[in-house]
Amino acid sequence: MELANRPARARCLMAHVNKVHSVRTIGLVAQELDKTEDEITVLALGMDMEDGLI
Template identity: 90%
Template sequence: MAHVNKVHSVRTIGLVARELDKTEDEIADLALGMDPEDGLIWVYSPEHEDGIMAFTYDGIENLEDLIADQEIAKR
């Protein structure tokens, strides 16, 4: 049986930043240690030849956990 990729969509870093009320730089810093297994995908296009971060649903959940951890650490 062939491997089936269950990811059917991703959201760009700009959209995720807006949804999580963070800047793109804050999201990029949080995502530094993330891998594709964590939900980080790089998307390339003529407009983004160097790539732009995008996140799967699981990736967004991981970012939310990282944000929560940061907020707890600030207390």
């Protein structure tokens, strides 16, 4: 395992890379983008986890 060979400080820094800093509701996003909630829902359902889904 590569992580076992790294210093403890480096392992600690890596653990926080994917930390969530904010969450918004679909309603708020739709309002900010001047779209309907249904349009945002369809867009979100087509996203992969790498695209920012929680």
